[in-house]
Amino acid sequence: MRVALFITCVNDTLFPGTGRAVVTLLRRLGCDVEFPRAQTCCGQMHVNTGYPEEGRRLARHFVDVFAEYDAVVAPSGSCAAMVREQYPRLARTPAAAGAPAGEGPPPGSFAAEVAETVPKVYELSEFLVDVLGVTDVGAYFPHRVTYHPTCHSLRGLHLEDRPTRLLEQVRGLELVPLPGADECCGFGGTFALKNPAISAAMCADKVHNVTTTGAEVLCAADNSCLMHIGGTLVRQRAGVRIMHLAEILAATESGDDRTVRG
Numbered sequence: 001m002r003v004a005l006f007i008t009c010v011n012d013t014l015f016p017g018t019g020r021a022v023v024t025l026l027r028r029l030g031c032d033v034e035f036p037r038a039q040t041c042c043g044q045m046h047v048n049t050g051y052p053e054e055g056r057r058l059a060r061h062f063v064d065v066f067a068e069y070d071a072v073v074a075p076s077g078s079c080a081a082m083v084r085e086q087y088p089r090l091a092r093t094p095a096a097a098g099a100p101a102g103e104g105p106p107p108g109s110f111a112a113e114v115a116e117t118v119p120k121v122y123e124l125s126e127f128l129v130d131v132l133g134v135t136d137v138g139a140y141f142p143h144r145v146t147y148h149p150t151c152h153s154l155r156g157l158h159l160e161d162r163p164t165r166l167l168e169q170v171r172g173l174e175l176v177p178l179p180g181a182d183e184c185c186g187f188g189g190t191f192a193l194k195n196p197a198i199s200a201a202m203c204a205d206k207v208h209n210v211t212t213t214g215a216e217v218l219c220a221a222d223n224s225c226l227m228h229i230g231g232t233l234v235r236q237r238a239g240v241r242i243m244h245l246a247e248i249l250a251a252t253e254s255g256d257d258r259t260v261r262g
Contacts, residue, residue, distance in 0.1 A: 003031045004069040006121070008079040009041050015223045018075050021250035022124060026073065028250075029132055038065045044082035047090070049190055056090045063087075063113045071131060072121045075246045077153025077221045078189075080123040085156060087114050123153060123221060124246055125162040135165045140253040142172030146215035147245075148206070148229070150222040151184050163221055163245055170248060179209040187228035200232075207232045210240055217241045219248055 003026060007019040019035075026033045043058030062083065066072045074080045091111040106112060128134055147167060153159045167175050186192060186202025206229055210218050218233070218240055220226050230242040 001031055002070045003033050003127075004066055004072045005033055005035050006039060006042075006066065006072050006074040006079070007035070008074055008076045009045075010224050010227070011075060014227065015244065018223060018244045018246050021244070021246040022073065022075050025137060025246060025250045029128075029134065029137060031132075034069070036065050042079045042082045043090075044079060044086070045189065047082070047086055052090065055086070059083075059087045059090045059114070060110060063110070063117045066121075067113060067117045069120065071127060072117075073124055073127045074121065075124050075221070075244060076223070077123050077150050077157050077159065078224060080121055080126075081152040081156030083121045084118055087118050090114075123157055123159065125159055125166055125221060126157065128166060128249075129162045136169040137166065137249050139170040139249045139251050140172050141170050141248050141251045143216045144174045144176060144214060145217045145219050145243075145248065146176050146178045146210060146213045147181070148178055148185065148210075148218060148220040148225065149181055150220050150225045151188070153221045154182060159221070163219075166245070166249060167219065170251075171253075173248070176213045176215055178213060180205070181209075183209075185225050185229050187225050189224070192228060199228075203228055203232045207236060207238065211236075211238050215240060217243050217248075219243050219245055221245050 005019060005022055011018045023033050040061055041058055042062060043055035046058065047055035091114040122131060128137065145167060147164055149159065164175065167173060183206065184202060185206045186199040192199040210229070218226065218229060223244055226242040226244065233240050233242070
């Protein structure tokens with residue numbers, strides 16, 4: 001299977017170790033992984049702040065870059081949800097909207113290209129569990145871990161227990177439940193910038209719940225949320241590390257957990 005890594009802006013800029021972990025993991029599982037250098041932002045930031053035309057241009061570019069691959073894997077529930085939920089809407093035209101029921105978009109149109117590409121885009125845990133059919137990826141991580149299901153992964157992609165099923169099979173890992181797990185951490189992209197006081201209060205509640213678990217590591221499928229929660233954990237000197245799901249799954253007994261953050 002020819003797989004493309006869609007690393008996303010946050011990971012590419014701030015957490016490149018997550019991208020490396022995805023490649024390490026997928027190659028271990030027999031995938032031929034490529035990193036298309038022409039990839040850019042998915043357009044979520046633009047669409048969410050009222051710039052659909054700019055978002056549409058980025059969606060067109062995404063389709064041009066990734067259309068040829070068998071699968072596109074993103075270590076981000078947020079960006080994967082953007083592609084799956086918003087791209088079909090961005091690709092609609094007045095003509096397509098008025099087409100007879102049951103008729104698909106015209107062949108060769110942007111809407112048709114989106115319809116062909118979008119189903120091949122997966123968040124990492126979806127790809128592992130649903131496409132490759134594995135939950136034991138050969139990982140070893142002897143630490144106490146709690147998992148935060150980010151809003152897009154929980155409500156947009158409906159990942160349900162896929163990430164925790166993967167974590168439960170990691171040798172040496174003790175997975176502990178997070179109280180109030182389905183509550184938002186308060187990041188929400190520009191929400192944290194526009195409503196800093198509310199965002200900080202929501203994050204404080206999340207951090208309180210994290211610290212009650214006694215976990216050494218907080219894990220999630222989105223580094224944006226981990227970055228937000230991690231900042232509060234550091235300021236409170238809570239002694240809890242943040243790690244993306246991919247980094248834990250890429251760790252092995254031979255020491256492949258070099259992406260662990262202090």
